[in-house]
Amino acid sequence: MQTQRLTDDPQGIATAARLLAAGWPVAIPTETVYGLAADARNGAAVAAVYAAKGRPAFNPLILHVADLTAARALVDLPDEAEALAAAFWPGALTLVAPLRAEAGVASLVTAGLTTAAVRVPTHPVAQAVLRAFGGPLAAPSANASGRVSPTTADHVLDSRAGLGGRIAAVLDGGPCPVGVESTIIGWDGAQPVLMRPGGIATEAIEAVLAAPLRRGPDPDSPRAPGQLASHYAPQAAVRLNADAPRAGEQYIGFGSDGPLSLSPTGDLTEAAARLFDVLRRADDLGQPIAVAPVPDHGLGAAINDRLRRAAAPR
Structure with a gap:
């Protein structure tokens, strides 16, 4: 199909809402990454998201x-989830909690689980679409799985790694300011669990909870989005913690200058915002990719999580 590029004005937002109401998936900007949104109550619309992405049916949606x-x-929402929502919503935090029987959400959204992952985005265009549409949207990242x-x-719109020609429209809201997906928190009984690091630092969440987070389950049996071992992957092989490139490799630096540096100044916020764009540019060069070490604290934990999945065997 021909994928429309909509502008982020009232007309574009209204068009996106009409397409969503008609059961079409539409890519929308959030503060983290662009999401491929569909009516979460419409099983056929959600199935179209899976089909467009080529996404495994056991990997749930947010x-x-x-x-x-x-x-x-x-x-x-348990009491701790309410506290986290008060601290970080709207924002780059997803909470996994028991699904209400009356929620009316298509079963494909939860991949058959009794829990659902929910977040409130802060991006003004995403907010405008949600309010114009008037209901929940299931929205994984808007790229091939x-x-x-x-x-x-x-x-x-990239026809190789993106969804150009596979979806009805993309609502262009400019670059995403955070640049990595949301942090996902769930619960194992009364114990809060970090299911995926992301745009809200683990340390900030632990400060609100006044307790450490336990790390999540086996990625081969995902209970939340983004837990597959191989994910966020370019087509080229990726080598991590490289102090320098080997012959024939493209080098993604950190804390150094260069055309593919995540952040010349070693700033983790800048690196998170640039991560996926730099990976794409490196992959476009058609050679194996080497990535410099990135500190594993704050947003660095989310960056390294994405890099490990990008480098995992496929």
């Missing part, structure tokens, strides 16, 4: 809602 009230209508996540509309 529900995006406009506010905390809308989230409470879908899931039963396992490939590098998109942080611009051009990434979404």
